[in-house]
Amino acid sequence: MSAGNNIFQKSNRGIAALALGVARIDANGDSIQLQFIDRPPLDAARFMQLLQRQRHWKLSGPSKLRVQTPSEGLAPRVQTVKDLLKNLHGAMQPASAAAAVATAGGI
Numbered sequence: 001m002s003a004g005n006n007i008f009q010k011s012n013r014g015i016a017a018l019a020l021g022v023a024r025i026d027a028n029g030d031s032i033q034l035q036f037i038d039r040p041p042l043d044a045a046r047f048m049q050l051l052q053r054q055r056h057w058k059l060s061g062p063s064k065l066r067v068q069t070p071s072e073g074l075a076p077r078v079q080t081v082k083d084l085l086k087n088l089h090g091a092m093q094p095a096s097a098a099a100a101v102a103t104a105g106g107i
Contacts, residue, residue, distance in 0.1 A: 020088050027077050032084060034065045046091035054087070 017025060021040020026033045036042075051057050060066040067084060071077045 016085050016089075020085060020092065022085075022088075025081060027081055029072070029077075030068070030070055032067045032069060032077070032081060033060065034067075034084070034088075036063045036065070038063070041093050042088070042091045043093045047088075050087060050091050 017034075019041075021037045021042060022034050023037050024035035026035075051059070054067075056068040058066050058068070067080075069077075069080050071080060
């Protein structure tokens with residue numbers, strides 16, 4: 001993957017993350033941690049359903065989501081972040097979801 005392509009992909013993920021109310025993404029070999037803004041545009045009931053279905057997702061304080069996902073290398077970790085953002089998109093409030101897709105050009 002070229003450096004220019006990598007920057008483009010990172011910027012698209014950043015736009016998608018911001019639309020979901022994610023202020024920061026930390027990914028390492030053991031886990032991915034998302035830091036949310038104060039009032040993310042997520043529907044609380046839908047988000048709780050996701051937490052119940054995704055056993056490896058854990059809340060870490062009032063504004064952090066920690067996803068246990070051991071991965072070797074950058075490519076699997078990037079794919080896991082993409083999948084995580086797609087799952088979170090399903091928990092968005094209806095009006096916010098349409099705006100997020102328009103802003104991010106699809107997730």
